Amino acid sequence: QVQLQESGPGLVRPSETLSLTCSVSGSSITSYYWSWVRQSPGKGLEWIGYIYYTGDTNYNPSLKSRVTISLDTSKPQFSLKMSSVTAADTAVYYCARGYCSSAHCPQGYYFDYWAQGTLVTVSS
Amino acid sequence: QSVLTQPPSASGTPGQRVTISCSGSSSNIGDNYVHWYQQFPGTAPKLLIYRSSQRPSGVPARFSASKSGTSASLAISGLRSEDEADYYCGTWDDSLNGPVFGGGTKLTVL
Numbered sequence: 001q002v003q004l005q006e007s008g009p010g011l012v013r014p015s016e017t018l019s020l021t022c023s024v025s026g027s028s029i030t031s032y033y034w035s036w037v038r039q040s041p042g043k044g045l046e047w048i049g050y051i052y053y054t055g056d057t058n059y060n061p062s063l064k065s066r067v068t069i070s071l072d073t074s075k076p077q078f079s080l081k082m083s084s085v086t087a088a089d090t091a092v093y094y095c096a097r098g099y100c101s102s103a104h105c106p107q108g109y110y111f112d113y114w115a116q117g118t119l120v121t122v123s124s
Numbered sequence: 125q126s127v128l129t130q131p132p133s134a135s136g137t138p139g140q141r142v143t144i145s146c147s148g149s150s151s152n153i154g155d156n157y158v159h160w161y162q163q164f165p166g167t168a169p170k171l172l173i174y175r176s177s178q179r180p181s182g183v184p185a186r187f188s189a190s191k192s193g194t195s196a197s198l199a200i201s202g203l204r205s206e207d208e209a210d211y212y213c214g215t216w217d218d219s220l221n222g223p224v225f226g227g228g229t230k231l232t233v234l
Contacts, residue, residue, distance in 0.1 A: 044126050045161075045169065045212055045225040060222055094168055098223070107156040108175050109216045109223055114168035 002026040004095050004115035012089075012122050018082040022095030022115060023075065029053045033098030034071060034078040035111065038091040046091075050098050051078055085122045092117040127152060128213055128226035135232040141201040144229045146213035148194050152224055156216040158196040160189055163210045163228075172211070173198065200231075208233045 008020035022034070035050035049059035051069045059067050063082070071078045082089060094117045100109040129147040136142035146158060157176045161169035171180055173189040176196065189198045196215075200207055213226040 044227040045214070047223045047225070049222075058222060061220065104157065104175060106216045110157075110159040110171065110174045110214065111161070111169070111223075112171050112174070112180070114170070117168050 002097065002113045004097065004113060006093065006095050006115045006118040008118065008120070010119055010121060012085055012120060013124055014086055014122055015084055018080070018085050018089065018093075018120055018122075020080045020093055020095070020118065020120070021077055022079070023077045024097075027097065027113070029071070029073050029076045031099075033058075033100075033109070034069070035096045035098045036069060036080045037094045037096055037111070037114075038089075039094070039117070040088075040091045043091075048080065048082075048093075087122050090120065090122045092119050126227035127217060127220070127224035128215065130211075130213060130226035130229045132227070133230045133232065135234055136200075136203045137234050138203055138205060140203045141199060142203055142231065143200075144198045144211050144213075144231070146196045146198070146226050148196075148215065150194060151219040152194075152215045152217040153191065153196055154194040155218055158189065158191050159214045160187075160198045161212045161214060163212065165210075169212060203233055205233045207231060 003025045005023045012018045030053045033050040036048040051071045066083045068081045095115045096111040097113040160173040162172045163169040176191040210228045212228045217224045
């Protein structure tokens with residue numbers, strides 16, 4: 001079955017760069033949108049961005065200046081880099097598989113598989 | 125503040141039918157499908173309903189959803205104690221050009 005697994009440091013210093021990787025198994029990379037979503041403590045879900053299997057990216061405008069998502073189809077895995085982090089970036093970060101069929105895209109875009117999430121704390 | 129508006133809490137007794145609402149605008153719910161996610165404490169969200177009313181394999185028929193205009197709702201019939209969780213609605217937002225979520229509704233089974 002489809003499995004996603006995040007890896008990366010759980011503690012990042014303020015002003016530094018947060019780096020996370022998501023390993024994918026049980027799924028083809030093609031035809032999906034490989035995504036990052038975060039959830040601040042006690043808060044709701046916030047979409048960070050995604051990378052399509054073609055390499056095309058789309059980021060949340062509120063984070064776009066600080067975020068880069070890349071894809072390594074050979075492993076396969078995809079990564080998140082978020083620069084200049086502050087305490088406000090402390091959250092559980094999820095990688096997820098996004099999908100929409102050709103007949104319902106993007107209006108039918110949804111997340112069908114999620115990793116278990118990793119807590120990233122920004123603190124000195 | 126989340127783009128989509130959900131009540132922070134909902135409750136019901138076992139066997140009861142409960143509904144959770146999700147309100148948006150013409151740039152998101154009004155023009156796109158709505159999806160629902162279930163999240164237990166300390167775990168990842170799980171897809172519960174997609175494209176406004178479709179259930180993934182394995183999701184009981186007790187869970188249903190609908191959409192009308194710029195609002196959507198999730199209904200849970202025959203409420204069970206194991207349904208106690210947080211529920212999030214999500215959709216695509218044409219203005220943001222990306223997916224958005226509601227703030228989540230904590231369902232308590234009394």
